[in-house]
Amino acid sequence: ETGVTxxxxxxxxxxxxxxxxxxxxxxGHNAMYWYKQSAKKPxxxxxxxxLEERVENNSVPSRFSPECPNSSHLFLHLHTLxxxxxxxxxxxxxxxxxxxxxxxxxxxxxxxxx
Amino acid sequence: GENVEQHPSTLxxxxxxxxxxxxxYSDSASNYFPWYKQExxxxxxxxxxxxxxxxxxxxxxxxxxxxxxAKHFSLHITETxxxxxxxxxxxxxxxxxxxxxxxxxxxxxxxP
Numbered sequence: 001e002t003g004v005t006x007x008x009x010x011x012x013x014x015x016x017x018x019x020x021x022x023x024x025x026x027x028g029h030n031a032m033y034w035y036k037q038s039a040k041k042p043x044x045x046x047x048x049x050x051l052e053e054r055v056e057n058n059s060v061p062s063r064f065s066p067e068c069p070n071s072s073h074l075f076l077h078l079h080t081l082x083x084x085x086x087x088x089x090x091x092x093x094x095x096x097x098x099x100x101x102x103x104x105x106x107x108x109x110x111x112x113x114x
Numbered sequence: 115g116e117n118v119e120q121h122p123s124t125l126x127x128x129x130x131x132x133x134x135x136x137x138x139y140s141d142s143a144s145n146y147f148p149w150y151k152q153e154x155x156x157x158x159x160x161x162x163x164x165x166x167x168x169x170x171x172x173x174x175x176x177x178x179x180x181x182x183x184a185k186h187f188s189l190h191i192t193e194t195x196x197x198x199x200x201x202x203x204x205x206x207x208x209x210x211x212x213x214x215x216x217x218x219x220x221x222x223x224x225x226p
Binding site: 033040041042043045048056090097100102103104105106107108 | 118145146148150156157158159160163165203207213214215216217218219
């Protein structure tokens with residue numbers, strides 16, 4: 001493990017379900033991110049948290065709701081999703097939200113909405 | 115905001131030959147340019163990065179070059195091996211910008 005752990009690895013959910021994705025980092029980093037990875041598209045930034053404060057919400061639909069209770073944990077709460085939301089959801093952390101440090105990614109959650 | 119374009123989208127190279135992937139960016143204030151490698155079914159991993167005060171950086175078989183005037187940067191892989199097969203992503207970030215903007219990725223296939 002690289003220090004960023006995501007659970008679950010795979011998730012199948014119906015459009016009326018509510019589920020949550022979890023991300024945990026053990027690197028002492030101060031910034032955490034949610035990215036969406038779809039086939040043949042660039043990695044799409046969804047949310048940025050810096051020291052537990054949300055600093056960016058990249059026009060993400062309200063059916064995605066992030067939560068960062070502390071600097072080590074990040075959640076993505078999902079409800080009433082659409083089939084087009086099926087994708088790989090990647091969590092990442094970095095040493096600092098500024099100062100240009102590389103990201104450490106988790107293994108992702110492969111989400112399928114049926 | 116920043117826009118990053120990456121070419122080619124797919125690249126096949128004979129084992130032992132070199133591979134070059136190019137990216138352009140739009141924000142002249144961007145000053146940090148990492149490259150990530152994502153093997154099939156795995157997470158993206160940082161393989162090399164360069165900051166704007168440097169024109170070239172090398173780490174064994176991989177190197178990155180940056181042309182700030184033209185706003186483009188490139189990844190060079192020499193003596194390619196089968197384990198180099200993966201999708202490679204470039205990215206750009208301005209200081210204090212709090213996020214990376216990624217390119218669309220290049221699927222590199224090394225032909226034995």
